[in-house]
Amino acid sequence: MNLNIALIGTGTIGSGVVEILKNNSELIEKRTGVSIILKKVCELDFSKAKKLGIDEEILTKDYKEVISDKDIDVVIELIGGYEPARTIIIEAIKAGKNIVTANKAVIARYGDEIFKAAAENNVNVNFEAAVGGCIPIIKAIKESYASDKIKAIYGILNGTTNFILSMMEEGMSYSDSLKKAQELGFAEADPSFDVEGKDTAHKIVILSRLAYNSMIPENIETTGISELKMPDIMYAKELGYKIKLLAISKLENNELDIRAGPVMVPIEHSIASVNNEINAVYLIGEQTKETMLYGRGAGKLPTATAVVSDIVDIAKRNKGYYTFFNEIKLKDQDEVMARFYLKFMLIDKPGSLAKITKILGDNNISINAAVQKEEDKDVVPVVVITHKSLNKNIKKAIEEIEKLDSVKEKPVYLMIEDF
Numbered sequence: 001m002n003l004n005i006a007l008i009g010t011g012t013i014g015s016g017v018v019e020i021l022k023n024n025s026e027l028i029e030k031r032t033g034v035s036i037i038l039k040k041v042c043e044l045d046f047s048k049a050k051k052l053g054i055d056e057e058i059l060t061k062d063y064k065e066v067i068s069d070k071d072i073d074v075v076i077e078l079i080g081g082y083e084p085a086r087t088i089i090i091e092a093i094k095a096g097k098n099i100v101t102a103n104k105a106v107i108a109r110y111g112d113e114i115f116k117a118a119a120e121n122n123v124n125v126n127f128e129a130a131v132g133g134c135i136p137i138i139k140a141i142k143e144s145y146a147s148d149k150i151k152a153i154y155g156i157l158n159g160t161t162n163f164i165l166s167m168m169e170e171g172m173s174y175s176d177s178l179k180k181a182q183e184l185g186f187a188e189a190d191p192s193f194d195v196e197g198k199d200t201a202h203k204i205v206i207l208s209r210l211a212y213n214s215m216i217p218e219n220i221e222t223t224g225i226s227e228l229k230m231p232d233i234m235y236a237k238e239l240g241y242k243i244k245l246l247a248i249s250k251l252e253n254n255e256l257d258i259r260a261g262p263v264m265v266p267i268e269h270s271i272a273s274v275n276n277e278i279n280a281v282y283l284i285g286e287q288t289k290e291t292m293l294y295g296r297g298a299g300k301l302p303t304a305t306a307v308v309s310d311i312v313d314i315a316k317r318n319k320g321y322y323t324f325f326n327e328i329k330l331k332d333q334d335e336v337m338a339r340f341y342l343k344f345m346l347i348d349k350p351g352s353l354a355k356i357t358k359i360l361g362d363n364n365i366s367i368n369a370a371v372q373k374e375e376d377k378d379v380v381p382v383v384v385i386t387h388k389s390l391n392k393n394i395k396k397a398i399e400e401i402e403k404l405d406s407v408k409e410k411p412v413y414l415m416i417e418d419f
């Protein structure tokens with residue numbers, strides 16, 4: 001069968017889609033019987049599109065031309081961001097077009113509106129590329145695990161930040177690592193979405209909605225890695241941990257503990273071996289127990305592969321589903337219990353450490369291990385690993401410790417994820 005498609009945006013992923021269609025269309029048709037025809041391309045910068053070998057005749061700067069074209073079956077939205085992506089998607093759906101998108105921001109914020117419109121207009125919205133690049137995690141949760149109850153999802157879901165953390169472990173600076181990730185086409189147009197954890201948050205919200213069939217809000221507790229310092233990465237390594245920007249979504253007694261931020265993971269856990277731009281999703285199901293999916297989470301061709309497969313899927317399959325019938329309470333993040341890594345830069349004089357241990361004790365925080373790094377300087381790092389403590393007690397203790405004259409720099413605190 002013939003499937004006429006229109007591409008909106010020829011940036012990193014869009015150019016990958018064009019390349020895959022050029023190289024693999026014959027293979028796709030032989031395998032699936034679907035012949036994909038690129039009928040229109042919407043791009044403001046024609047020279048960019050022409051460099052990809054796109055015929056000028058099919059180029060337009062006006063997305064409305066795509067929407068009003070009765071022959072187009074599928075609109076591929078690859079411009080990213082909230083707007084005008086949302087408007088284009090909604091208008092295309094109302095015009096009866098199926099949608100394929102790699103846009104996690106738009107699905108996280110406007111997913112409800114988009115899927116309602118899709119149901120009303122009897123079209124499909126596929127978004128496999130929005131989470132985990134080429135890892136088929138959306139299909140896995142919607143289909144492969146349809147008969148299980150998912151209890152927890154842990155994910156390394158942002159290629160850029162995982163790449164930065166891996167490079168920093170090798171001694172490259174934060175800013176050089178970010179620059180390299182941008183050059184390699186991993187980062188968002190606005191890289192603050194990567195480094196501040198928002199991209200990871202969007203992705204875990206999308207996976208959690210599918211896994212728990214509940215309308216999880218977009219604004220979950222999120223922390224980034226922009227303030228993370230190289231020494232903490234090194235101390236973590238010495239102590240047998242790795243720092244990962246981890247998305248966590250654990251359902252216990254119908255209460256969801258969901259967050260995104262840097263945590264320390266034991267070096268022997270498989271998630272700790274996920275490096276560079278690689279993503280991984282570690283699922284725990286009631287019946288299936290642990291499963292880990294691992295693959296390229298960012299980059300032109302891996303992500304574009306998921307987009308093109310979603311196009312084929314539209315031709316081959318029935319409607320997807322995105323239904324919410326569960327009411328889930330979100331866990332108050334202050335009430336999360338965990339072990340913590342704390343690091344203080346202390347003036348090396350009698351009584352400095354005692355003041356800190358007193359504040360920790362007063363806040364009901366028990367110390368598991370403490371090391372003062374031997375350095376011939378006036379200000380020295382002191383690293384503490386706590387026993388399980390309440391997040392709110394740690395936050396309060398840190399606030400008090402930060403005010404001490406003997407403490408220089410902002411203290412660092414990271415949760416240790418013991419899985």
Ligand code: HSE
Nearest residue numbers: 158159160187188298
């Ligand atoms: N900026 C994203 C990342 C791209 O680094 O993972 C893939 O969603």
